[in-house]
Each structure stands twice: as structure tokens, then as C-alpha cells.
Amino acid sequence: MTTIPSITLNNGARIPQLGFGVWQVEDDAAEAAVRTAIEAGYRSIDTAAIYENEAGTGRGIAGAGVPREELYITTKLWNSGKRDWSGAQGQDAVLREFDSSLAKLGLEYVDLYLIHWPRPMHGSFENIWQAFEKLAADGRARSVGVSNFGPAQLDALAERSGVVPVLNQIELHPHFPQHELRAYHAEHGIATEAWSPLGQGKALLTEPALVQIAEKHGRTVAQVVLRWHLQSGVIAIPKSVTPSRIRENLDVAGFELDEADMAAVAATATGERLGPDPQGFDWN
Numbered sequence: 001m002t003t004i005p006s007i008t009l010n011n012g013a014r015i016p017q018l019g020f021g022v023w024q025v026e027d028d029a030a031e032a033a034v035r036t037a038i039e040a041g042y043r044s045i046d047t048a049a050i051y052e053n054e055a056g057t058g059r060g061i062a063g064a065g066v067p068r069e070e071l072y073i074t075t076k077l078w079n080s081g082k083r084d085w086s087g088a089q090g091q092d093a094v095l096r097e098f099d100s101s102l103a104k105l106g107l108e109y110v111d112l113y114l115i116h117w118p119r120p121m122h123g124s125f126e127n128i129w130q131a132f133e134k135l136a137a138d139g140r141a142r143s144v145g146v147s148n149f150g151p152a153q154l155d156a157l158a159e160r161s162g163v164v165p166v167l168n169q170i171e172l173h174p175h176f177p178q179h180e181l182r183a184y185h186a187e188h189g190i191a192t193e194a195w196s197p198l199g200q201g202k203a204l205l206t207e208p209a210l211v212q213i214a215e216k217h218g219r220t221v222a223q224v225v226l227r228w229h230l231q232s233g234v235i236a237i238p239k240s241v242t243p244s245r246i247r248e249n250l251d252v253a254g255f256e257l258d259e260a261d262m263a264a265v266a267a268t269a270t271g272e273r274l275g276p277d278p279q280g281f282d283w284n
């Protein structure tokens, strides 16, 4: 089994630097994939209410039979733009959504609860964060954080709250390396977690420069990309429903990218996102 490095968060908790994501995985398939992942050695799982697979994820966790305290489970609040998240009522709604996620997962606590999108046009993420503070205080969310936030939203939280998000989960891969946001995070003690770390398995994995580095190390391009994340100090949560890939993506110890490799990976940056720009994102 591979040894996965971990990162210490700003509240002292530790998170494995490599986890397993389950976006776009049907509930039943999530059960099988999560179980396979945990049996392969993953200890961190990333789901979300909107993925509609928290129940399957929970069954996969239970089926793997690993002690709860050895696992790191993340889920996310779907702060839908259709609902009113303002005031005391909004905070109650957050607590109810959290209860629902816990029940589906079949867990007594999660290690990390995230606000899924800032939806700045609604002006409600600060109120939601107050409910997150309560969840952190009562320990049912061991850590709280955000996803897809930009500096403006992170500054707004810092102005009103003493609880700094432990991490910000953002789109990040060699094509879209997020240098500025990572620098902001480093300055403010916020860890960076990469979503779509493999570029959703698309063009990134056939980049000639990456193929060359993979051949040099006798590894796959996916392994090179994950190695780049780890050596960049980023937490990565690759998704796969393919057992051989689930194992492949975990097998990233035992080789190291040198300076020239890191530079060659960095040179593939295009600045193009795969997902929406969070500053304007408001799907329901």
C-alpha cells in the first residue's frame, strides 16, 4: 500500500494530500468505487449533496470496514440559488442540509464541510458561514472550508469571522494552475485543494510534453500530473470508476519530478478553465 503524505490545516487537523472524488458517479456505482478506493488505500473521500451519491458513498465507506477515525470524509452544502439563505432561517436551513448529508452518509461527523459555490450575486455566503462556525464548534464538522471562492469572498469572511476556512477547493490542473489564488491561500493559511486535478481525463492526459515525462519515469501521464500536484503542495482528489485507474492514481510515490519536469509541466498552462468561472456561477 502506498504511503500518502498529509497536510496540516490551519486548525491543526491533518488531511491526506491525495483523496478520491465521486462527482458524476451514480449512487450505486459510488458504493463500489468508494469501497474499491478505500481497499486500495485511499483514506480521503470527497462527495457533495448535489452529487446525489452521499448514500452510496456511505455504503462504500461502511463496506470497506476501515475504522472511521482513519478516514477523512468531505461533503458540501448545495447552497442553491433558488433558496433564501439569509438570516436565522437561512442558517437553520444550512443545519438541516448538514443533518441530511450526515444521515445519507450514515456518519456521526464529517471531517470537512464545504460551501460548494460562493454565488456572490446572492450575498448570502457570509450568513451561511455563520452556520458553518456552529457546526465546527459542535464538532460534527471537524473542519469547515469553502469551494470556488475568490479573494474577494475570502476577504469578506475574514472581516466578519475568526474562523478561517481550512481550505478552498478550486479547479486546478496544469492547464489552469491558479498561481494567484494559491499565493493568496499561502499568505492567509488556507490550504489549496484541486478539483478536476486530471483535467477531467481530457486533453491534459495526451499533452506531448507530459507523455514525454511519463515515458522518462516509466509512469502514466495521470501519475505525472498527480505527482505535480503533490510536489506543488496541493491536495488532489482524482475521480475514477475504473478499478485499475483508482489504483494507478494512488501509486504516485517512488518517483519524483525534477526541476526540469516541473517546469515542463508548468509550461503546458493554457489558462483555460474546464468548469464555470465561480464569480458568475449561479446554477440551481
Ligand SMILES: NC(=O)c1ccc[n+]([C@@H]2O[C@H](COP(=O)([O-])OP(=O)(O)OC[C@H]3O[C@@H](n4cnc5c(N)ncnc54)[C@H](OP(=O)(O)O)[C@@H]3O)[C@@H](O)[C@H]2O)c1
Binding pocket: 020, 021, 022, 023, 024, 046, 047, 116, 147, 148, 169, 170, 194, 195, 196, 197, 198, 199, 200, 201, 202, 205, 220, 222, 223, 237, 238, 239, 240, 241, 242, 245, 246, 248, 249, 275
Ligand atoms: N467543488 C467543485 O465545484 C468541484 C467541481 C468538480 C469536481 N469536484 C471534485 O473533484 C473530483 C475530481 O474532479 P473530476 O471528477 O471533475 O475530474 P478528474 O479527477 O480530473 O478526472 C476524472 C476523469 O478522468 C478519468 N481518469 C481518472 N483516472 C485516470 C487515469 N489514470 N487515466 C486516464 N483517465 C483517468 C476518469 O475516467 P473513469 O472514471 O471512467 O475511469 C474521469 O473521466 C470530483 O470527483 C469531485 O469530487 C469538485
